[in-house]
Amino acid sequence: MKKINLISIILVGLFVFLSCEKDETKVVVGVFTSPAITSPSGGGNYVLTEATEDDLLATFTWSAADFGFQAAIRYYLQIDFSGNNFASPADLGNTNKLELKVLVSKMNNALLTMGAFADISTAMEARVMATIHADVDTLYSAVMTFDVTPFEKIIIYPSVYVPGNYQAASGYESDWSPDKAPQLYSVKSNDKYEGYVYMANGSNEFKFTDLPDWTINWGDTGADGTLDSNGDNIILSDAGYYKMNVDLNALTYTIMNTHWGLIGSATPDGWDSDQDLTYDAANYVWTITLDLVAGEIKFRANDDWALNYGDDGPDLKLDAGGANIVIGEAGNYTITLDLSDAIYRYSVVKN
Secondary structure (H helix, E strand, O other), X not given: OHHXXXXXXXXXXXXXXXXXXXXXXXXXXXXXXXXXXXXXXXXXXEEOOHHHOOOEEEEEEEOOOXXXXXXOOEEEEEEEEOOOOOOOOEEEEEEOOOEEEEEHHHHHHHHHHHOOOXXXXXXXXXXXXXXXXXXXXXXXXXXXXXXXXXXXXXOOOOEEEOOEOOHHHHOOOOXXXXXXXXXXXXXXXXXXXXXEEEEOOOOEEEOEEEEOEEEEEEEXXXXXXXXXXXXXXXXXXXXXXXXXXXXOOOOEEEEEEEOEEEEOOOOOOOOOOOEXXXXXXXXXXXXXXXXXXXXXXXXEEOXXXXXXXXXXOOOOEOEEOOOOEEEOOOEEEEEEEEOOOOOOEEEEEEO
16 A cells, blocks of 8 residues: 555656646746837827828837847737727738838728728727737737828728639630739738639639739649748639638638528518529629519528628628618619629619
8 A cells, every 4th residue: 555655646746747847848038018109199180181192191109019039020000990999900001110101191091991981080099019920929009099080082902813714714804814803802901801703614723913913922832721922823623703811911811602692571582592693794793683572681692691791881882791781662673792892882773
């Protein structure tokens, strides 16, 4: 019995020793210091105008972050609506320096992209995000508040192009021509792009380009969902209308084949099943003409609720998972779904 107890004590001691040794390897020595915005001071009130859109709005400066060791730090200047707790921030730019110049046009475009209203003063917050690696905690500055009034302007969203061997057959003019290719858009200007591309071929090959040329392009060597600079062509073995998402921060992408339908209490089958839309390759839209009763409708992909659009406006702009669209009276309608641009839209026309 004593021998067994002695062995037990030795094993427990060994386990404690190894556990302590393992824990010690996780200890991080160092003091983490967040960046702090030093200019401009908070409380400013900016009125943006088209006449000054090329002017410098402000030079944002901040103190250096400290991660406890020497590292290459990337700083991101972010803004969001006051009180939103940076749930969906927009980036005004990023740098490895301790300052960033922001033009009037840059701020205005970011505000309109986020949904701010032109000619109305909006309370905003700004912060600096410091990062060195995905495995190391991100550091944030304290929030700076300011008010800003944007002006009405057509928004030019950042985009990437999708050239490939499918273009001529799918209505995008000539194959492998970035300047003729459909685009994916970053509506929040955060290097995350989304869009829909029709591919008519039985076997489709393509790549992503940063501009309407081949200066910078990404493929996927190894077909693992990770983008590689000058990588292999990405291959899709079926024709389809593909939803594509590209994240240039993480260098990843996802692709989903979709077919669109209309569903709702206003449709012949109510909420039980979809009425299939037909793709119009000449105009890059989905359409359907059918009899509706007074009620509600939504658009959804692949006879499923995982991907659906409604309208929270209602402003004829589609919102993912948005509110039901109201059909006020019975009649024969032509309904169009347009997913070809940065902002997804629809129309409901009574015949």
